[in-house]
Amino acid sequence: MALDSQIAPNNLQFLAERPRPQRGTYFVQTWGCQMNEEDSEQLCASLEQIGFTPATTIQEAQVVLLNTCSVRKKPEDKAFSLLGFLEKQKKARPDMVIGVCGCMAQIRCDDIKRRAPHVDFVLGTGQITQASSLVEEALVARKFRSRLDLPERKGAVVEDIPQRHIRRTPKLKAFVPIQYGCDKFCTFCIVPTTRGRERSRPTEDILEEIRGLAGQGTKEVTLLGQTVNSYGKNLAEGRVPFSDLLWQISEIEGIERIRYTSPYPRDFKSDLIDTIRDCPKVMEHVHMPLQSGDDEMLKAMKRQYSVASFREIVAELREKIPGVGITTDIIVGFPGETDEQFENTLATVEQVGFDGAYMFIYSPRPGTPAATMPQLGYDLKLGRLERLTELQNRISRERNAAQIGQTFEVLIEGHSPREKELLMGYSREFRQIRFPGSTERVGRIAKVRVTQAHQWGLSGELL
Numbered sequence: 080m081a082l083d084s085q086i087a088p089n090n091l092q093f094l095a096e097r098p099r100p101q102r103g104t105y106f107v108q109t110w111g112c113q114m115n116e117e118d119s120e121q122l123c124a125s126l127e128q129i130g131f132t133p134a135t136t137i138q139e140a141q142v143v144l145l146n147t148c149s150v151r152k153k154p155e156d157k158a159f160s161l162l163g164f165l166e167k168q169k170k171a172r173p174d175m176v177i178g179v180c181g182c183m184a185q186i187r188c189d190d191i192k193r194r195a196p197h198v199d200f201v202l203g204t205g206q207i208t209q210a211s212s213l214v215e216e217a218l219v220a221r222k223f224r225s226r227l228d229l230p231e232r233k234g235a236v237v238e239d240i241p242q243r244h245i246r247r248t249p250k251l252k253a254f255v256p257i258q259y260g261c262d263k264f265c266t267f268c269i270v271p272t273t274r275g276r277e278r279s280r281p282t283e284d285i286l287e288e289i290r291g292l293a294g295q296g297t298k299e300v301t302l303l304g305q306t307v308n309s310y311g312k313n314l315a316e317g318r319v320p321f322s323d324l325l326w327q328i329s330e331i332e333g334i335e336r337i338r339y340t341s342p343y344p345r346d347f348k349s350d351l352i353d354t355i356r357d358c359p360k361v362m363e364h365v366h367m368p369l370q371s372g373d374d375e376m377l378k379a380m381k382r383q384y385s386v387a388s389f390r391e392i393v394a395e396l397r398e399k400i401p402g403v404g405i406t407t408d409i410i411v412g413f414p415g416e417t418d419e420q421f422e423n424t425l426a427t428v429e430q431v432g433f434d435g436a437y438m439f440i441y442s443p444r445p446g447t448p449a450a451t452m453p454q455l456g457y458d459l460k461l462g463r464l465e466r467l468t469e470l471q472n473r474i475s476r477e478r479n480a481a482q483i484g485q486t487f488e489v490l491i492e493g494h495s496p497r498e499k500e501l502l503m504g505y506s507r508e509f510r511q512i513r514f515p516g517s518t519e520r521v522g523r524i525a526k527v528r529v530t531q532a533h534q535w536g537l538s539g540e541l542l
C-alpha cells in the first residue's frame with residue numbers, strides 16, 4: 080500500500096522526562112500539511128510518555144494512529160482505504176488499538192464510526208495531547224470514544240491553546256506552531272471548521288520553545304500558522320505584531336534562519352517586508368497563496384484581496400528585497416470558473432513570475448459554501464491544471480536558469496535522497512541546491528555557486 084508521508088518514527092522520538100516501563104509499539108501515519116506533521120510529533124510524544132516505542136512498520140504496531148487531512152478528498156479516501164487494511168490486521172490481532180486523529184476525525188466522526196467500526200477512538204485537532212489517555216482507555220475497555228471539542232467563539236480562546244510536549248530529538252530544522260485555527264472562512268476551505276477560530280500562542284511560550292530548540296542544535300525554525308502573519312491578536316500580553324515576533328526570535332542565539340508559512344495576502348504589510356529586508360535571520364522567501372488570478376473568483380472564494388493588491392505586495396517585495404524567492408498556491412476549477420477567468424489566472428501567473436507553485440484541482444469539501452455551488456466537470460478541471468502546470472514549469476525553469484553563476488548561502492541538510500553522492504540544502508530564498516561535498520559539512524551553512532539549473536532547483540559547487 081502506498082502511504083503518502085510516512086513519518087519515520089525514529090526521527091520523532093521525544094525525550095521522556097524519566098525512563099518509563101516499556102509497553103508495546105506504535106505507528107503514526109500522517110497526511111496533509113506541516114501543521115499535521117507537527118501534530119504527529121506531539122502524538123508520538125504523548126505515546127512515548129506512557130512507554131510506547133516506535134514500530135518499524137504499521138503491520139507490527141500495537142497502536143496505530145492515523146493523523147488525517149480533510150483539505151482535499153484524496154487524503155480522506157486514502158485514510159478510509161488504510162482503515163480497510165487495518166480491519167483485517169485487527170481481526171488477526173484483537174489487542175491492536177486504532178485511533179483516527181486530525182481534521183477528518185474532527186468533522187467525520189459519524190462516518191468513521193459507521194464505515195470503520197474497528198476504530199477505537201477519534202481525536203480532534205484540539206486534543207491531540209490526549210492521545211495517550213485514549214489509548215490507555217482503549218486497552219482497558221473496548222468501546223468507541225471521541226474527543227472533538229473546539230473553541231467556538233471568536234476572542235477569549237487563548238486558553239484553548241493545546242498543551243505542547245516541546246522536548247524533542249535534536250533537529251537542524253524544526254516547525255514551531257505559533258497560531259492555531261483560522262478566522263478567514265474562505266468558501267472552499269474546511270480548516271476553520273476542523274481547527275477552530277484563530278488563536279495565537281503567547282509570545283514567551285514560543286520564545287521558550289525556540290530557545291530550547293536552539294540549545295539542542297536547531298539552526299532553522301519554520302513558524303506555522305494558517306494565516307501566520309495575522310499572529311498576535313487577542314493575546315493576554317496585548318497585541319504583538321508578527322514582525323515584532325520575528326525580531327524577538329532573531330535575538331535567540333544559535334537560531335540562524337527563520338521561515339514562516341503561510342502568510343495571508345491581505346495582512347502582508349510593509350512592516351513585514353521591511354523586517355524581511357532588515358532582520359538578518361529572516362529568510363528572503365515568501366510563500367503567499369494567490370489561489371486565483373481573477374478578482375471575481377477571489378470574491379467567490381471570499382479571499383479578502385484583489386489581484387492588483389497581491390501584485391502590489393509582490394512589487395514591494397521585489398523592490399525592497401532583490402532576489403527574494405516567491406512561491407504560491409493556486410486552485411483551478413473553482414465552481415463557476417469561466418474560461419476567461421481561468422485565462423486571467425494564467426496571465427497573472429505569467430506576470431508575477433512565481434519561483435514555484437503548488438497547484439490543485441478544486442475538490443468540494445462537504446460543509447463548505449463552495450461545495451453547494453454548481454460544480455465544473457472533472458475533465459475540464461484537469462485540462463486547466465495541465466495548462467497551468469505547463470506554464471508554471473516553464474517559468475520555474477527560466478527563473479532557475481537565471482540563477483546560474485549566482486552564489487547562495489545554503490544550510491546543508493544532508494545527502495540528496497535522489498543522488499546520494501551529493502549534498503543538498505536550501506538557500507535563504509528557498510531554492511533547493513545539490514552539490515558535491517563531504518558528510519562532515521552537514522549541519523553547516525556554506526556558500527554554493529550555481530552551475531546548472533533544473534526545473535526542481537539548482538546544482539552547484541561549494542566555495
Ligand code: SF4
Binds near residue numbers: 261263264268270343
Ligand atoms: S485563510 Fe482561507 S484557505 Fe487559509 S486556512 Fe483560513 S479559511 Fe482556509
